[in-house]
Amino acid sequence: MFKSLPYRRIVATLVLCIVFLGVLRASGAIGDSSGGWGFNTANLDKTCKPCDDFYQFAMGGWMKSNPIPPEFPTWGSFTVLADRNQASMRGILEDVAKANAAAGSNQQKIGDFYTSCMDTAAIDAAATKPIAADLAAIEKLKDPNELQPLIGRLQQTGNGFLFGFDSTQDLDDSTQVIAEIGQGGLGLPERDYYTRTDDKSKQLRADYVTHVAKMFVLAGDSQGKADAEAQSVMNFETTLANASMPRAQMRDPHEVWHKMTLPQLEALAPVWPWEAYFRQRNAPEFSAINVEQPDFFKETNRLLTSAPLDQWKSYLRWHVIHASANELSDSFVQENFSFYGAKLAGSKQIQPRWKRCVQSVNRNIGEALGQVYVEKYFPPEAKAHAREMVANLIGALRSDVPTLGWMGPDTKKQAIEKLEAFQIKIGYPDKWRDYSALSVERTGYLANVRRAVNFENARELHKIGKPVDRTEWGMTPPTVNAYYNSTMNEIVFPAGILQPPFYDPKADDAINYGGMGAVIGHEITHGFDDSGSQFDGKGNLREWWTKEDRKNFDERAACVRQQFDGFEVEPGLHENGKLVLGESIADLGGLSISYAAYEKAMEGKRPQSLDGFTPEQRFFLGWAQVWGANLRPEYARLMANSNEHPVPRFRVNGPLSNMELFAKAFGCKKGDTMLREKACKIW
Ligand SMILES: [Zn+2]
Known part of the structure; x- marks a missing residue:
């Protein structure tokens, strides 16, 4: 899982790809709602004031009653949902493995890949x-x-x-x-x-x-x-x-x-x-x-x-x-886990074999599996809803840019041009990857993996010297994640993330805008973070900012960087502000534009309070709910040392403590931790 794959600098994602998945839990799903509006008030820790530590207030109750299962290094919204998707994929794979699919079909390939992985008797015998x-x-x-x-x-x-x-x-x-x-x-x-x-x-x-x-x-x-x-x-x-x-x-x-x-x-x-x-x-x-x-x-x-x-x-x-x-055989798998899973990430126990095999199919021939997955689990309405929300978010940023006091008219014009050029991908690819040149057999797990790696490497190299194919996807459909790709100027939301608690058609709008809306805003803002802002709307590395505006932007980015340098993850270990800067700018910007989009959606029809929370308060609860998670200390260290994403606690308290609108929603006063004296604001 932490093999040094070639580093792809172009893609800014929402979370670290979580590859450790665990038991399916009947309870503990974060989006369960008592009052039917998409947030369960049992998640709260009412002993903590929202203006002291909002993350603890919003999710402390959930964190207390949902300890990390032994085979996970972290447990929260992303893992709970990924775990559910995993069980769906297992159902698909077990069915096709039994179905006697036509040789050479995608069904045969995913079924046999999975079967070869589950065949531990043959794997152990081969040593x-x-x-x-x-x-x-x-x-x-x-x-x-x-x-x-x-x-x-x-x-x-x-x-x-x-x-x-x-x-x-x-x-x-x-x-x-x-x-x-x-x-x-x-x-x-x-x-x-x-x-x-x-x-x-x-x-x-x-x-x-x-x-x-x-x-x-x-x-x-x-x-x-x-x-x-x-x-x-x-x-x-x-x-x-x-x-x-x-x-x-x-x-x-x-x-x-x-x-x-x-x-x-x-x-x-x-x-x-x-x-x-x-x-x-x-x-x-x-x-x-x-x-x-x-x-x-x-x-x-x-x-x-x-x-x-x-x-x-x-x-x-x-x-x-x-x-x-x-x-390889079980002794290799166990020893590999004892270092990478346990020592490095803090897991107490290896995942069941079937989960590791589902992940392997998804990792190696994921678009073949994803095709069946979306047919079964991704309703067309989900795509339509997501499209509408993306349009609202882009609209909010379009209205925001002209109001920015620190940016001159020339750069503003270019920023709008870039925004209009965004390509949006939702759910799954329009054109699926063609696996016909790949052969998969029912036995010989390592040989299957190697052929799949070889297929993928050859596919990548074959593109050299050719025009760019803008239909490609960098994540498989069941993935609970999203990304912005600066060289394509595109935002991509796989089917896997378009579900509760990120998006729930039955939930209150505030929860959806605080969750999926802010996630969409996050990805859009990557187009304008310290790295993405260096690319134009076509995906070329070209400076489109005036010198003066770039200087103003850099000063504002430095404010965010310094804040994150100050966050202590584990005793003596701080976030690396330079490493997490793009993600932190994206969180701050994403929340601001999603909030604006929500305000606009509410115009003239302001909803009532629910369970004592105003619509504005519910928006911020929606964001906290997305990030609610327990982390083992080893995993927190691993993230701080090597990941572009801050740990969840600071993804909530970091941006919100800069937002006047948050302080207003919860009545935070000067001197409260969640209201900074020196706030950072970019978008
Ligand atoms: Zn991101």
């Missing part, structure tokens, strides 16, 4: 056989010149080997696709995990080395050899980490944009035989390649001749085992 050929090939390495063909082959069917090779939209011409390479190859979540000097980080590194050694032993090495190899891997990855770019820096598109010709790349990293490599990967001819982090490739180039061959062997061996750990 390390599925990776034996790769390990033998590594063992046979005699010369550093043999590294390229081997690494190239490993990259075809697995991720996490040294670096990533992919296609990307040309940021200078958003109609075209070019080649791209980026840093990768680490076993810990990101580079700073290798360099931090606090005790917790040192302990985690020691635990990582122990874990790597245990995996080597499982693969057949003696303890002594395994220990030495694990230390060697740690040293190698630390060198890679030192040459890697921190995640917060990668949020700036200019930092990861270095378009080169092939000769320029060959001059940058001359040891690696690039032409042979691209040929091996079946990449189409190209005239331009983006090198996301040139320094990283200089360092890997140096390692090709400076690192001993034995160290390369240990490193590659480890990543073969690591990349396949979840598809």
Whole structure:
């Protein structure tokens, strides 16, 4: 789950993709409503005043009565809903697995993929056989010149080997696709995990080395050899980490944009035989390649001749085992969980097999599964409702822009143009991915996964040199999440999130605007956050701001960054304001425009109070309800250290404490925590 997949800088999502899903609970669904308006007053903690800590007030009751189930690192709205979707997907997969679907059909593929994953008897019996050929090939390495063909082959069917090779939209011409390479190859979540000097980080590194050694032993090495190899891997990855770019820096598109010709790349990293490599990967001819982090490739180039061959062997061996750990026998799966699930994220217990298999199908051939999912679970009305809400939100921002005191008329005109150019995707793709070239068999789980990875990698590389296909989706339909993609200037809402408690056609409007409305506003605002605002309406990286307006924007963004730097997540560990800036701007802006849209929707027909809450108060309860969650301390640390999203508590109290309208709704006074003396406001 924390494998170093090639980092996609272009997509700003709503939450960290939650891959840990757990038991289906009959009770505890956050959107359950006592009074029928979409918010259950049992969620409240009335011992806490809304102006002291709104998150606690709104969701403290729920958090108290809904402890985290053992197999989760966090439990809240997103996980509860994702869990429900998961059960729906299981039903689909079990049905098609029994249905004897036509060979080569999507039904056959998802059913057989799932069946091969559930067949633990065959998987355990095969033990390390599925990776034996790769390990033998590594063992046979005699010369550093043999590294390229081997690494190239490993990259075809697995991720996490040294670096990533992919296609990307040309940021200078958003109609075209070019080649791209980026840093990768680490076993810990990101580079700073290798360099931090606090005790917790040192302990985690020691635990990582122990874990790597245990995996080597499982693969057949003696303890002594395994220990030495694990230390060697740690040293190698630390060198890679030192040459890697921190995640917060990668949020700036200019930092990861270095378009080169092939000769320029060959001059940058001359040891690696690039032409042979691209040929091996079946990449189409190209005239331009983006090198996301040139320094990283200089360092890997140096390692090709400076690192001993034995160290390369240990490193590659480890990543073969690591990349396949979840598809191997139970001892590998359990050991993998004990580090990544338990130590790193804090889960107490591994999820049931069926959940892991459902996730695997969704991750590997998700559009084949998603097609059946939406037919069964996504009513057309949900799409129509969402479309209407998006239109209202865009309308609210269109009215807001002209009123901004800090932005001049030229930039305002351009901002409106960008807003009008937004592409909106709701529910599921209009054009489904074609899986006909992918074969899936009923046995051989790892082989299925590898073919799916190979299929996906080849599909990505095939796009190089071709016009951009704007119909593609970056998330599967059952996903409980949403995203903004700056190079397409699009906002995307999968079917999975268009359900209670985010959106409920039976709920009070205030709850829907505070929930789904603010989520939509969040994604729209990403088009105008510190990163997204550098792209124009067509998705080109082009400055459309005047110097003066950019300066004003940066000052306002700095206000948000400083606030988040001040939030303490765990004792001694604060949010990284630079890392979470885009998400925090999006939350603040999203709430402001959704509130405005709600006010407009209420005009002339102001609803009454419900359970003692005014419509305005209910709007903010809707937002808190979306984020209500319990987090294990390990998971909170993981988020603060490596995720662009702040922890839920600050996604509620952070933006709301800047909003005068919130203070007005709850009567907060000067001196109250939820009313800041120095408020930040952008949109
Ligand atoms: Zn976001």
